[in-house]
Amino acid sequence: MHLVKGAFILKFIALGGAGEVGASCYLLEIAGKKILLDAGLRVNRLGKESLPYLNKLDHVDLVIISHAHMDHSGAIPLVYKRFPEAPIICTYPTKLLSEVLWKDSVKIWNDLEEEGGPAPLYDLELVEQTSFKLQDRPFNEWFEPIPDIKLYLHPSGHIMGAAAVLIDTEDAKVVFTGDMSAVKQRTVDGMEPIDFFNPNVVITESTYGGNIHASRKAEEQALARDIGDVLENGGTVLIPSFALGRAQELILILVNSMRGGQIPKYDLYVDGMVRTICDLYSEMEDDWPQSLKNFVKNSRQPLYWNQGGKNIPKVEKVNYKERYGLLVDMTPKIIISSSGMLTGGPSVLYAQSILERDNGAIFFTGYQDEEAPGRALLELKTGDEFQLADKKFKVRCKIGKYNLSAHADQIHLCQQLSYMSPDAVILIHGEREALQSLRTKLLDKYVVWVAQNGAEINPLESPKWLGESTAMQLEVENLIFTGTLQEFKNGRVGLKFEEDLAGTDAFKKFFSGFTRVEGKVRGNKLIVKAVPEEDKSQT
Ligand SMILES: [Zn+2]
Numbered sequence: 395m396h397l398v399k400g401a402f403i404l405k406f407i408a409l410g411g412a413g414e415v416g417a418s419c420y421l422l423e424i425a426g427k428k429i430l431l432d433a434g435l436r437v438n439r440l441g442k443e444s445l446p447y448l449n450k451l452d453h454v455d456l457v458i459i460s461h462a463h464m465d466h467s468g469a470i471p472l473v474y475k476r477f478p479e480a481p482i483i484c485t486y487p488t489k490l491l492s493e494v495l496w497k498d499s500v501k502i503w504n505d506l507e508e509e510g511g512p513a514p515l516y517d518l519e520l521v522e523q524t525s526f527k528l529q530d531r532p533f534n535e536w537f538e539p540i541p542d543i544k545l546y547l548h549p550s551g552h553i554m555g556a557a558a559v560l561i562d563t564e565d566a567k568v569v570f571t572g573d574m575s576a577v578k579q580r581t582v583d584g585m586e587p588i589d590f591f592n593p594n595v596v597i598t599e600s601t602y603g604g605n606i607h608a609s610r611k612a613e614e615q616a617l618a619r620d621i622g623d624v625l626e627n628g629g630t631v632l633i634p635s636f637a638l639g640r641a642q643e644l645i646l647i648l649v650n651s652m653r654g655g656q657i658p659k660y661d662l663y664v665d666g667m668v669r670t671i672c673d674l675y676s677e678m679e680d681d682w683p684q685s686l687k688n689f690v691k692n693s694r695q696p697l698y699w700n701q702g703g704k705n706i707p708k709v710e711k712v713n714y715k716e717r718y719g720l721l722v723d724m725t726p727k728i729i730i731s732s733s734g735m736l737t738g739g740p741s742v743l744y745a746q747s748i749l750e751r752d753n754g755a756i757f758f759t760g761y762q763d764e765e766a767p768g769r770a771l772l773e774l775k776t777g778d779e780f781q782l783a784d785k786k787f788k789v790r791c792k793i794g795k796y797n798l799s800a801h802a803d804q805i806h807l808c809q810q811l812s813y814m815s816p817d818a819v820i821l822i823h824g825e826r827e828a829l830q831s832l833r834t835k836l837l838d839k840y841v842v843w844v845a846q847n848g849a850e851i852n853p854l855e856s857p858k859w860l861g862e863s864t865a866m867q868l869e870v871e872n873l874i875f876t877g878t879l880q881e882f883k884n885g886r887v888g889l890k891f892e893e894d895l896a897g898t899d900a901f902k903k904f905f906s907g908f909t910r911v912e913g914k915v916r917g918n919k920l921i922v923k924a925v926p927e928e929d930k931s932q933t
């Protein structure tokens with residue numbers, strides 16, 4: 395661990411998106427410039443509660459959007475409104491996708507306002523102006539959007555257009571991972587390691603910092619098998635899905651499973667915002683991975699809206715009228731609809747129709763927020779009562795969760811960091827438990843900062859450390875005393891130290907609260923550890 399304490403200023407402050415997944419918005423002060431990395435919303439909240447602390451911003455020189463998901467892009471129009479001069483950089487797919495998601499949000503907010511909800515955060519006019527301001531840049535090349543700041547957008551997997559941002563300046567080098575995944579998906583390749591750039595600081599997402607994902611293939615197979623069972627039993631399967639990314643993958647996975655005979659062939663119905671995003675994905679042929687280009691060419695079918703054929707299911711966009719037909723017709727079929735956590739959108743209506751049917755199923759495939767109805771439903775048993783929107787239900791249908799995550803797990807997060815080998819790491823975009831678990835994994839290699847909303851971090855300065863226990867753990871790891879071994883006649887062994895060990899602060903901290911120690915010989919080293927009194931197994 396070698397920290398460079400620079401004469402320059404390098405500051406980081408999370409305005410949102412620290413200790414949570416939502417409202418990602420980070421201000422980086424580097425080389426005398428203020429760079430805003432993402433500005434998203436809390437997608438489960440409404441109005442002002444959904445916003446990051448934008449009022450903490452007094453000036454912004456440059457804005458970068460890592461990818462189009464609303465938790466990263468949703469507050470960008472408000473940033474533009476306050477700082478219209480600052481260039482906004484993103485990839486081409488992010489530009490197209492963000493605009494569509496912003497417009498959809500305005501529509502939803504306007505409807506909610508009519509029902510007594512809070513005032514919309516922005517309107518269509520501001521969306522138009524902001525979209526016009528977005529500067530799209532290609533992946534994999536350096537450019538200098540403002541003086542002294544060089545940027546490089548590295549494909550980060552996750553969803554189409556998602557980028558990790560490499561920032562190179564005279565003062566320091568920083569990487570912001572955005573959301574990332576090394577697993578190859580059908581609509582986007584996995585992230586390649588960043589092994590060509592050696593940053594001082596990496597700001598990394600930590601969504602699954604505490605998890606190790608099950609094999610993707612096994613999860614896809616389990617999903618296919620369980621869907622097959624429900625369809626053969628005459629039931630409808632609802633897969634609530636995030637509109638952008640997951641749903642596009644799911645459709646391709648299911649169509650493929652039907653073509654391969656793993657799932658009986660039944661029609662797929664696609665509803666909500668998912669439809670519009672599928673249309674956009676279809677248009678962005680240049681940005682498809684090679685494998686997808688080949689697949690579409692060989693299948694002689696459009697990417698999404700298949701007409702159906704011998705082994706090919708029909709994939710249909712549901713319109714408003716058809717939706718109400720589908721809600722009562724619960725014959726075998728698959729419905730894929732936003733939102734992914736049952737927080738709104740048509741997936742809520744479909745779920746309400748399915749919940750009390752024995753032969754139906756609701757299968758989740760993505761992240762479920764702590765407060766989301768989807769998370770609550772997963773914790774219930776058959777027969778339990780469940781409130782969804784304004785109605786109460788007795789859960790009768792099958793409920794399942796399959797991990798098709800588009801986020802790195804703990805192993806991948808650690809690997810990516812080891813390729814970049816930074817001095818300091820800042821953990822963002824994860825719930826407390828995930829952050830703590832990842833921090834523990836990384837502590838012996840890097841200086842690790844767990845960001846907190848509103849708290850400033852100087853990542854390259856000697857850390858004061860955020861918690862006493864971390865300081866203790868690190869000091870103890872580096873605590874080495876030299877002494878001599880003494881053997882007594884009764885078989886007891888003693889250690890004699892040259893200095894007054896018991897008088898040192900580190901010793902007091904190390905052994906405070908402990909009266910027993912455990913010694914282990916490793917090679918020619920004796921490792922001594924304090925053991926809690928009740929833990930007899932260790933003695
Ligand atoms: Zn994302």
Ligand SMILES: [Zn+2]
Nearest residue numbers: 463465466573
């Ligand atoms: Zn995210």
